[in-house]
Amino acid sequence: MATFFKNFGKGLLYVVAFPFIILAIVLAGVVGLFVFFFQLGKLVYLFFTGRSINSDLEEDIAAKAKLQVMEHQQEEKTSNPQTELSLYPSDSPIYNTSDYVSPTFGEEKEVEAEPIEEEDDNHVI
């Protein structure tokens, strides 16, 4: 019974709102006519400049490029899951400093041994 009255109330609301909905749509239709002729003019202009109204906007091109990069990264992650285990994650607050130099393990150089100078015990390496 409650559902019936709820639906009935909704129906009454729709009946009351109907003229306003129609008025809004008719106004949108009138505005739409101006929009249509504006778009028609734009279509003609774009046609004579060798472009189309369906061609992508600058934002679309940028978004597509970014999406491709994101998809590529996703594919790499799925094909090579070890890459996810990063030793020094870039978003870490500890290592995300500009003066941090990542260690290199490529070349090993021989250096002369020097005596280690003893320092204070409190010194942190």
Added chain:
Amino acid sequence: MLFNPILISLSENDKRLIFALLIVIILVIVLVGYLSFLLVKLMKWQARKADTLIHDVVVTKVITNKRHLINYGRKKNWALFFKQAYIPLIIIAVGVAVLLIRDAVYNDYSYNPFSVENGFGSIFWTWKLSDEFIGGDLIKFNKIVVDNYPHFVAEGWAGYIVAPCFLVGGAWYLVVAASLLARTIKIQVRSREVFEKSLDGYTQSETNVNTQVNQNNVDNNV
């Protein structure tokens, strides 16, 4: 008292008429309600299309402010509207062209394509109020009689082409206009929501404590 209910005695005809009127009113309310319900459904469906239009640029953070999103959304919305609207507008234009040609040929610029005598209305039943009255002593109405039975009129050929063009094209265009309106509203709403900064559940003191704990952990690790 003049309108004391006890003094008012409804005749059988009055009761029938009231009953019939109630049914007609309920039917009209139900029909209008369903039509509004359908329109709202259509507008909600078209509003979801607006999300599709602006989704990629928002997710990839190509657009990072409200004004830019509204401008971008408007361009995409108008382009989609143009694609949707050109067919109904062409149908209406065909109707207008046929009407103008007919008027030029017959040299009659007052022709009504929906006319019952020589237009689209001639192929429908139509009714009118007669001078006779129906009802009881209290409630009376003019009797409704059939005005026109469906029949074809040769000189109404233009009406049979023009009126359907206007009706179909007009209804189609209104649906497209409703879609334009729905998408415009949705883009406005999204432009506010997407870049909204909320402080719900945020307390600065808690954040400071967490930051301090993290800093301590870092010091200990080093």
